[in-house]
Amino acid sequence: MCKVLKVSSSGYYYWCKHPVSIRQLKQAQLLDDIRQVHTQSESRYGSPRIADELRERGVKVSRNRVARLMRKAAIRSIMYKKYRVQTTDSSHSYPVAKNLLNREFMADKPGQKWVSDITYIPTGEGWLYLTTVLDLADRKVIGWALSDGLKAADTSIAAWHMALKNRNIEGKLLFHSDRGVQYACTEFRDQLRGLPVVQSMSRKGNCWDNAVAESFFKTFKSELVNHTDFPTRAAARLATFEYIEGWYNRRRRHSSLNYQTPAQQESYFYTSQMAA
Template sequence: MADFAQTSQRCRARARYTKKGHSHLLQGRRSVYRFIEANRDIYSVEKMCSVLNASSCCFYRWLVRPESPGEHRSKMLVEKIQKVHMNSGCIYGSPRITAELHKEGEPVSRSYVARLMKKHGIRSKVKKKYKITTDSSHSYRIAENLLQRDFSADALSQKWVGDITYIHTNKGWLYLRTVIDLADRKVVGWSLSTDMTAENTSVTAIKMAVKNRGVKKGLIFHSDRGVQYACEEFRAVLRKNNITQSMSRKANCWDNAVAESFFKSLKAEMVYHRKFIDQQSAKLEIFGYIEGFYNTRRTHSALGYKTPKQMEEMLLEKEKLAA
């Protein structure tokens, strides 16, 4: 009876270890040893070696072995990946992290970075689905769609895009309006308000953009058909600064994809991970994200993984050389 109980206990132990170490059985000896090393505080080395058909003597020799060049490189890469990931506020995924490693002179493929990230549980913040926020139920004139989804620009102040989003706080809603220059993807103008009046949203944002970036001949401003962009107060600012207006087609978010993309990034990378106690705390966080991170440190795939600040400097230097 005692022998039966011991045999039953060994079978249960074998099942338990095998379940946890199943994936390691399908890999090389080093993976088995790494599994044993990681679980030494839970199970005895001898039992795990027995279940996983490994030699305890070989395991102990492996434990004190010198690190191979490949293992050392992987270890160093993981440390660099973790550093880039943390510096981005845990925002960057494998494409941007790979681009940053290339800038540091680290020749590594995106697929290898992705595998290391998956293995070590390094994940980027995930974006949520798009929601319609435009109020286009008004009688104002609708401008022609001049942009036609051409989001390219080879000089500053050729094309600007604008949009609005809602930010929830425990003390009520905040409304964020932005103006983005398509040449460097910089947020050149923005406004935060607790109401939806044009004066405190679209007008404030476009005036800030004009002050910060300046206007050049032929500048196009593109937006959705929202009332804050169609109203006379906003159009007056455009006329005063000789800015041509363009609007998306009805209920078509892809016509203003760059502006929409910024809000998705803002919410996925910051807003959805915060609980704002009031509007003031939200304003401080949003200011820090736009001016302290997005405009200056966040890389963009559309810019060849440069930051808006780096692209702005390159375009300004290009203008000087052409003058």
């Protein structure tokens, strides 16, 4: 038997005398479940999100236990690189709006408060610029645009148009951004004219007035850009589309949403609205 199994006789007899306990079997199964969720998240999830995902699948487990098993098995999230905040050019002569948002990053329902910003993606062909619009109610990216340059038509205006197609304005909308020329210029302000929209801008040099938009970019960079070399702008465009529409909006659990996804939170709002 030992020769067939290619094990030592002492090891075989030890196994016979010390069979694997039910607890060990359950722990091994849990570790397999953890690895599966970790792999499905493309190594983006840490213990809190993995634990919440497992509980939604019917597995009774605490975050502490998941964290303990992950440490023991050397399973870690790729979310570890520091993010350096980058701001758009605010050296212009256009009028600047007051900071009406005032770091009030909560909204009662979708369509009340939107935040927007622009970031940079390096590729083998040069920079690609990503502009996003997020709704503070469910943290969903409701509008976004990718461009080779920083013209307002290709950045802030393009993302704004997508946001309007994807979501209705409820009452009066507060639209917040930094002081970048793409948001302060006449071309962008013309897009808001005639709509129930009030513009708000961060204070000079204070990127944390737009913390939610910056937080999305931190996550985007940490989970995708910092770990990927894009040979072309086309490759970066495809990866960004898959990240925003396939992962972030629909599947990624958000700590500020009690570890629900933006899609789940959006569904909750509209289900509650229909029941009212």
